[in-house]
Amino acid sequence: MTENLRRIVVMNSKGGCGKTTIATNLASCYASHGFRTALFDYDPQGSSMRWLRSRDENLPDIYGVVAHKSARDNKTQSWHLRLPIGTERVIIDTPAGLRETELLNHIHNIDEIVIPVLPSPIDIHSTADFIRDLLLIGKLRASNTRVNIITNRVKANTIAFQALKRFLDTLKIPVIAQIKDTQNYVHAAERGMGIHEIAKKQLEEDKILWDQILKQLEATAS
Ligand SMILES: Nc1ncnc2c1ncn2[C@@H]1O[C@H](COP(=O)(O)OP(=O)(O)OP(=O)(O)O)[C@@H](O)[C@H]1O
Ligand SMILES: [Mg+2]
Numbered sequence: 739m740t741e742n743l744r745r746i747v748v749m750n751s752k753g754g755c756g757k758t759t760i761a762t763n764l765a766s767c768y769a770s771h772g773f774r775t776a777l778f779d780y781d782p783q784g785s786s787m788r789w790l791r792s793r794d795e796n797l798p799d800i801y802g803v804v805a806h807k808s809a810r811d812n813k814t815q816s817w818h819l820r821l822p823i824g825t826e827r828v829i830i831d832t833p834a835g836l837r838e839t840e841l842l843n844h845i846h847n848i849d850e851i852v853i854p855v856l857p858s859p860i861d862i863h864s865t866a867d868f869i870r871d872l873l874l875i876g877k878l879r880a881s882n883t884r885v886n887i888i889t890n891r892v893k894a895n896t897i898a899f900q901a902l903k904r905f906l907d908t909l910k911i912p913v914i915a916q917i918k919d920t921q922n923y924v925h926a927a928e929r930g931m932g933i934h935e936i937a938k939k940q941l942e943e944d945k946i947l948w949d950q951i952l953k954q955l956e957a958t959a960s
Contacts, residue, residue: 742826743821743825743826743827743828744826744827744828744849744850744956745827745828745830745847745848745849745850746764746827746828746829746830746848746849746850746851746852746955747830747832747844747845747848747850747851747852748760748761748764748829748830748831748832748852748853748854749830749832749836749841749844749851749852749853750834750853750854750855750864750865750868751834751835751836751837751864751867751868751871752834752855752856752860752861752864752865752868753834753835754834754856755854755855755856755861755865755890756854756856756888756890756891756917757781757831757832757834757854758781758785758786758789758831758927759854759890759923759927760852760854760888760890760917761777761786761829761830761831762777762786762789762790762831762927762932763923763926763932763933763934763948764829764852764932764951764952764955765777765786765800765829765932766797766798766800766931766932766934766935767932767934767948767949767951767952768826768827768829768952769797769798769799769800770798770932770934770935771952772798773826773827774801774822774824774825774826774827775798775799775800775801775825775826775827775828775829776800776801776802776803776821776822776825776827776828776829777790777800777801777802777803777828777829777830777831778803778805778828778829778830778831779802779803779804779805779806779831780805780806780830780831780832780833780844781806781831781832781833781834782806782833783833784804784806785831786802786831787802787804789927789930790802790930791930792928792929792930793929793930793931794929794930794931797930797931797935801821801822801825803820803821805830806833830844830848832844836868838871838875841871841872841875842875842877845872845875845877845878845881845883846877848881848883849882849883849884850883850884850886850955851872851883851884851885851886852886852887852888852914852955853865853868853869853872853885853886853887853888853911854887854888854889854890855887855888855889855890855902855906856889856890856891856902857889857891857892857893857896857898857899857901857902858898858902859898859901861902862901862902862905865905866905869885869909869911872885873885885911886911886912886913886914886954886955887906887909887911887912887913887914888913888914888915888916888917888951889902889906889913889915889916889917890917891917891918891919892916892917892918892919893918893919912954914950914951914954914955915947915950915951915954917947918944920944922936922941922944932948933945933948934948934949
């Protein structure tokens, strides 16, 4: 394994909060910035791998790993053996409904945890439970793993978003980005692209946002 390898896992036991959207956009963003990138899909639904299959071969390369099979066979610790030599960033997409015991496997040797959360009361409650379970894992406290939150599908100036902000203020976890609710993510996903890979003038702001997300995740990387 290279010393420059960093692993980022996108997780929240709540379904539909944007794990795959964020994992795939992160992978494409890293690849576009010249990092040798791998994308792991621990979800048997295989959405990240479907995204990767629809990716045009002229776009920056991303190495895909169907990881849920080895997770089922309890072989999670050996996944790094399958990485191409020189891999620099590993982005890991996880399924909804992760239980406490499974959390442990996913945070092993991880540099950054990214938790997407939607502005809705149901999502706030589930995410609060998830974060509590995550922080209770002693291994996380003892490691250098950083936890980050990304608010997703945000409609600014809504009551739901105000409630989410109040909830996040009670946590001591950095909120590294606020992603808008826009069909651009749906369209990019269909084409196996990250939003910043789409050449449209209107998306300049989103490109800046993803560059900032990368910068935050790289802040402590040596
Ligand atoms: N910022 C956004 N704006 C608009 N649509 C979005 C946004 N983020 C995600 N979506 C859409 O919301 C749906 C759920 O997103 P996604 O699949 O990324 O969530 P997930 O957490 O991976 O879900 P699951 O728990 O099923 O794996 C998808 O249809 C996706 O295209
Ligand atoms: Mg998903």
